Amino acid sequence: MKLVIKDLSKTYKNGVKALDSLDLEIGVGMFGLLGPNGAGKSSLMRTIATLQKPDSGSIYFGDVNVLEQQNDFRKVLGYLPQDFGVYPNMSALDLLDYFARLKGIAKNSERKEIVKRVLDVTNLYAVRSKSVSGYSGGMKQRFGIAQLLLNNPKLIIVDEPTAGLDPAERHRFLNVLREIGTNHTVIFSTHIVDDVNELCHEMAILNGGKLLARSTPKRAEEELKGLIWNKEVSREEAIEYNKELSILSSKYNQENRINIRVYSQDSLDTAGFVQVEPNLEDVYFVALKND
Incomplete structure (x- = not known):
């Protein structure tokens, strides 16, 4: 299933043009969106995630019109924003069970199975009973991935996920993304070149809300x-x-x-x-x- 973005534009009230007639197609696998701070990456991520409306343009995921069929699209979307907040004084197990209920997984046995699976995938099962508020930065990011995997999304968006992580946490987090990127469409937005080089099969460079380049890392080099x-x-x-x-x-x-x-x-x-x-x-x- 492809994500197809056509002629997408967004200008904020302060006059900043965040997206400038952007065209982009993204298929299954890890796709790196590279650009400096202020390039429009987060604006694009929020627009795809239906958190803000563009001034013009269209977004399709398969045959779903993302801007017109938001509820249908959200069922297959997993989104980890740049600033991911968590509830204090709740264990990862309890918090994931709560999120699973919100996502409509009503059957207790089904929730237990899904929660265990996402904890295993994100290497958090050993610390499942620990309060998420006490997690390190890298563990919190992996918990963010765990919660978005609960509904088995077809499209996953992660926005600047390794910013502020130490080298060891960064590598653990990238390994988790690498694993889930084999059978999902994952958009990985970052200003860190090494993240894209290590992780992504395809990439685009964005600046000033415009697409500057689209290639594979190897071909671009x-x-x-x-x-x-x-x-x-x-x-x-x-x-x-x-x-x-x-x-x-x-x-x-x-x-x-x-x-x-x-x-x-x-x-x-x-x-x-x-x-x-x-x-x-x-x-x-x-x-x-x-x-």
């Missing part, structure tokens, strides 16, 4: 082959190069010198640059610079 150059320079040299070249990123090394990565269709070897293999971060910065 291959398209930059032969166009990315690197050189170790001083801070002063970096400032001068920035005036004449398209510097994508710069990082200090242990010698307190700077490695600059440059996008150029012309050869830079005579200036001491070395051609290097492109990565997804290069793809991201090239798209933003060309916007």
Whole structure:
């Protein structure tokens, strides 16, 4: 089942154009939506999740008109917003049972089976009796995934889910998403390039509410082959190069010198640059610079 977005636009009352005639198709699997803060990612997620109406455009999931058949669509939707609140002083087991009742799962034995399954999938079964308010940030995010899996959704939306997680929690959370992404349509919205590179088969880059690029991470990197150059320079040299070249990123090394990565269709070897293999971060910065 495909999610098909056509000519979607949204301008807020303060004049900010969050979505600008956006067209996008997303199929089964992990789809990464990459963009800086303020790019329109959360606006798109909220619009797809029927939490706000666009000014114009259409969204279809299979044969369901998302904007006109909201109740039907919500039955197959799982949504984890950027800020997911939980009820204090309730165990994960009790809270999931409560959410399952709200989702219409009336039979006690069925609820028990479903709750156990989602706790297993999210690796929370061992701490099922612990209060969710006492969970770590990563555990709370995994609990968020557990609650949205209760109704076996066909489409799952997760908005900036790894922001603020430590490296170990981030990897545990990504492993959970990787597992459920094999048989669901999962839209993974983030500004963290590594998350998309590790997790997603397909991706899009968004900025200013517009679609800048749509590809697979591997294909996007291959398209930059032969166009990315690197050189170790001083801070002063970096400032001068920035005036004449398209510097994508710069990082200090242990010698307190700077490695600059440059996008150029012309050869830079005579200036001491070395051609290097492109990565997804290069793809991201090239798209933003060309916007």
